Amino acid sequence: MVSITRKRIKRQRHSRQVSERLAAYVLAAIGSVFFTYVAVMTMVSGSSSSKTESTNIRLRSSKDHPDLHVSDEQNAESFNAIALDILQTLDCLKLLNQTTTSVGASNSILYDEENANAAAQQRRLEAVDDLLQPVVKEDHVREINPLRDNNDKNNNNNQQNKEHQQYNQGNIESPDMAMDDMAARDWHSGDAYNYDVTPTAAHLFCMAALAGSHEDETDPFAIPTYWTSAIHCPVVEKTGSKTNNSQLQLSLLKLWSQARGDMTPGVLLKTLQLANEHVRALQDKYLNIWAPSGDEGLEYMTSVLNDPTKSADDGGIRGLGHNLGPGKLFVDVGSCLGLTSMAVQIMYPGTKIVSIEAASPNWLLQQINWKCNAAELVGASSTNANESETAASTAKDEPTIILAGVGPETGGMAKLMWRPQATTSTRSWTPASERKDSDVELLVKLLPWHSILTEAEIQHATIDVMNVDCQGCEYNLIPAMKPDEYNSIATVLGGVHWGYMPENKLPSSKRAATTHERLCKHENFARTVKECCAFPDLAVVSSVPGEVLVQDSKAWPPKASTVKDVAGSLCDDFDKWAEENHLYTIKSDFNWFRVSSMADL
Secondary structure: OHHHHHHHHHHHHHHHHHHHHHHHHHHHHHHHHHHHHHHHHHHHHHHHOOOOOEEEEEEOOOOOOOEEEEEOOHHHHHHHHHHHHHHHHOOOOHHHHHHHHHHOOOOOOOOOOOOHHHHHHHHHHHHHHHHHHHHHHHHHOOOOOOOOOOOOOOOOHHHHHHHHHHHHHHOOOOOOOOOOOHHHHHHOOOOOOOOOOOOOOOHHHHHHHHHHOOOOOOOOOOHHHHHHHHHOOOEEEOOEEEEEEEEHHHHHHHHHHHHHHOOOHHHHHHHHEEEEEEEEEEOOOEEEEEEOOOOOOHHHHHHHHHOOEEEEEHHHOEEEOOOOOOEEEEEEEEEOOOOOHHEEEEHHOEEEEEEEEEHHHHHHHHHHHHHHHHHHHHHOOOOOOHHHHHHHHHHHHEEEEOOOOOOOOOEEEEEEOOOOOOHHOOOOOOEHHHHHOOOOEEEEEEEEEEHHHEEEEEEEEOOOOOEEEEOOOOHHHHHHHOOHHHOOOOOEOOOHHHHHHOHHHHHOOHHHHHHHHHHHEEEEHHOHHHHHHHHHEEEEEEEOOOOOOOOOOOOOOOOOOOOOOOOHHHHOOOOHHHHOOOOOOOOOOHHHHHOOOEEEE
């Protein structure tokens, strides 16, 4: 029995060895075929890449997990990863196909003027609620319905249809005429659509993640043509029937990557869901501005910047031809959505612009606004230049946009209240009685002024014009500057906020005096700012370099104009105002640096 068992064992071992040899031969054959295939495809890819200048994004669909494949660029796989993150984070396939399933292929459905606003608003609220639900607890973002009781005062459909018709016919004359595409008209063709979902910035980034990947509209991963008409930002380029990848698309992918690192998920998603595209006139340009619906800050800024009577001495930016232009530097502190710097670019082309914004939602929307309007603002277009020339021109003329709050020399942190219904009122001293459910509290890192200059690479440059409109940060910025550094700035624009701030959020009176005295030597402050009346004999300099303001008298030599001369009746009741607003009685900076976004009344 033992010998028989051994023979059987040997026979089994022999059979196993034969099987192992056979498997090895098969694997070797498969490997040979695979490496041959890889070598051939590498050669084909290498030959085709020399003919392709732009990144070509392709998406191979699977049921549960889209797999992006990017070729022809050294860093293509990084774009692949960013695009995939957008698709997953925003659930783009569901988001972009929401509307097409109900609208279908017909673009001729009439727009329901009576009910569309309420329906679209309710759907946007529900979309925000659904999207924020997974991250509310993580980011301490309140679950809110920010637009429930907010009617967009610009969304008068009858007037809007009239404005669209006038615009398409070229009959609009007033620079203040504001058109809002919230009525869902295709401004390219004038066709009316039944938009079940108002386009948001989330749709824009989804388009950036998918643009150029598919031509077949039946593919579930292709961008529905519906959205390419609904969104005016030219993220999708068309050459005949082919969709191309654009520098704008790649720029938006890079912006997404930066925003993911600098913003919490809850704040990022909320910003994208609340931001819509609005057509606004700015000087002689019509721009597509991304902002929350009903944003009073957008309307205020476009009104001021378009007002032909608002010179630099009266709160505007007109009359700065001697100060700005090629070789000049404009620094905008508290730049919000970027409208002031855009107006500077339009009126004084060639100016180098550095834009500083502390609130991450405003920073993100400003970045989108500059990127989506680059052709209008910097004059670069892929239709009259090749791709590399367009990219170089855009990179040269676009501003440097810094996400940072201006702090003391020691740095620090602050809490700011971002207000979607008033984006220009982001601040650390919002009165508790003014807080709305849509407001979002942000924790902001404060950087010393000189660190911000270094990040912007202008630490050794001379600033020609500085705009300071940052809801109180002037009390950090101005005292931090050395006297000769501040005096080298020819023109300072902006505002002072002492009179608006509650007592328990005021900086010390000493800090205020330093800030006010420096600012009030500039003509536009002396004319309009009540705080300047504390320095009636302070000499005032003109906004025009080399120009000297003198008193209107026959005395010789003429005397320099003072705050008292420039302010006029502004200072009549100053003593009473100063007492009511505690101008001289705040002893400490403690409340000013207290980490709180609200002032308790």
